[in-house]
Amino acid sequence: MHKKTPTMQDVARLAEVSIATVSAVINKTAVVSAKRSERVRKAMEALDYHPDHIARSLKTGKTQTVGIILPDVTNPFYPEVITGAEEVAHANQYSVILCNTNEDPVQELQQLNILFGHRVDGVLIGCTDPAISLDGLTRRRFPIVCFDRIPHGFQGDSVTTDNFHGAYEATRHLISLGHEEIALLVGRTELSTHLARLEGHRKAMIESRLPILGEYSFSGGMEVKTGHEIGRHLLEARNRPSAIFCTNNKLLLGFVTAMRESGVHCPKTISVVGYDDFAWTENFYPRLTVVAQPARELGRRAMQQLMKRIKGDISTPTQITLEPELRVRDSTGPRR
Amino acid sequence: MHKKTPTMQDVARLAEVSIATVSAVINKTAVVSAKRSERVRKAMEALDYHPDHIARSLKTGKTQTVGIILPDVTNPFYPEVITGAEEVAHANQYSVILCNTNEDPVQELQQLNILFGHRVDGVLIGCTDPAISLDGLTRRRFPIVCFDRIPHGFQGDSVTTDNFHGAYEATRHLISLGHEEIALLVGRTELSTHLARLEGHRKAMIESRLPILGEYSFSGGMEVKTGHEIGRHLLEARNRPSAIFCTNNKLLLGFVTAMRESGVHCPKTISVVGYDDFAWTENFYPRLTVVAQPARELGRRAMQQLMKRIKGDISTPTQITLEPELRVRDSTGPRR
């Protein structure tokens, strides 16, 4: 048999004070004499009392909880973002509800409604559906900060990395090594991130007056398998490129496997640049040259912005852009 | 200017019914005539009304929310677990609050208290502190299911993989290839998982009457750097082993790098078995032989068990053990 969890009522009774006094002690919202506040503290201790956030939230309208919606926890980029975001959330006494959409727009909408029902104080969203409309929500005074992928036409707060510039640098790097036939393996170009990378790549190519050949451009799914198929096809073609820039890490994985299967040497025969840096990229063989995004910092900044909004900041929306960094390792080398 | 979010009050007024009727319609908790319930539905639609989970929770004592506490989202094993757990939770209309402890026991306790304050209906925990005491909580009728790492002496529900057997199979595999000097690189042996792996390895060695040499056994941190250092030291030793079994993926990463730096060929000179299977292990060079844990299934099973408890199941605690699977690839070969 178990007694139910204690309430302020119980604490008040034991400490022989009023409920209001207990509340004052807990929230330091009024001065309470040393003697009484000590009695209250003792009573809380004795009963193992923990305030009920639910009841508090109902009264205050604040839940001290934020939501994070993202496409896929299984993509190691996101856990890094989460870590950064959680860090600042916890520092501000906020809890985080995590929602996975599994890259499914329908789930994304559901999750948003669930979070709304939970009356979270705000949400961070890495959009699954590039065409999602968040305006209705933001207008309801439901603070939202977008990170990584920004939906089309979104006017609110956002934090991204400079995908255009990252891709530009990656391609520049390949060009500087003497490569001219550079293939591009890009993810879903409906996504703001991948579109920007596509454009960054193109700018570098055009600047150097290099041809952007149709047979070197692939966009589509973002699965290992896709990368593998494209790799097989591309590597056996007569006019195979001498370098490839791949904007998605799963695609890259498949491509690298195809490369190994074809006996093509990297970087001697073909140079490879990937996107995103993880624990294993440096231990891959060959060590991968990649564009690294400051994922954790991105999470931090996004959450900081959200915290500001929650605290009532109503300045005009900010679009923060962080700089990615090209990390040159062994998978890229001079053209032969 | 914005109107505040609508309440049942508003819906009732617009539909010209009582609040109780609105509630009945929403929860299907009583029969309401077609005409009225249609009016209510229309009104909800018109006002864009969403029930307030907070208020509901206060009344019902159920939050439809569970917590997941784990040591490190950044270790790709956990995102898989999360995915499985979330899947089941959502199917049961539960939301998930995610808590990272960053491998810090102090944070773990804090998180537990926060979750308790949020009045979550239960929690899933992959323990950071092997000595944490969960008894007090479970006795408070706060359903807890442990997964992966089980704290010392824990008597409640748990879901793990058979670490002992996984390690046993891994070492058996090496022995069957003719290896005799097998080194073990094990993580923190205070953790139930790594201790079991250590013991599984030993059993296989002893069964085959092979010596367990002190200079081949390393336990300690679980960082890439540590694996790297041990690798350097071990590979340059006079009597270096012909095979190594590594129970932690970060350690393994460091070790593999050291191997490459020393010019030691795998699997010709040394065979390697790792733990946990990820997208990249198969694309590594060499393709890694590993013990794969059914991480997603583990998450599913753990959440299923938690759901049962939340729904009032009070049968005696179950300890579920899932079988890992040895995936033989290219990093292990016959001894030369």
Add this chain to the structure above:
DNA sequence: TTTCCATCGCGTAACGTTTCGAAATCTGCG
């Protein structure tokens, strides 16, 4: 027409907090 039941709708008391204004108590000074 009256009586009886089934059906459906509603009023209202919680749930555990916060908060505000009023009541109680204390302080110091004339």
Add this chain to the structure above:
DNA sequence: CGCAGATTTCGAAACGTTACGCGATGGAAA
């Protein structure tokens, strides 16, 4: 000792729901 003013404490009304039990309605049986 009395009183004003400052300080500390308290009572009670919300917050948005759910759920219990009573009252109203209406059709069928008598």
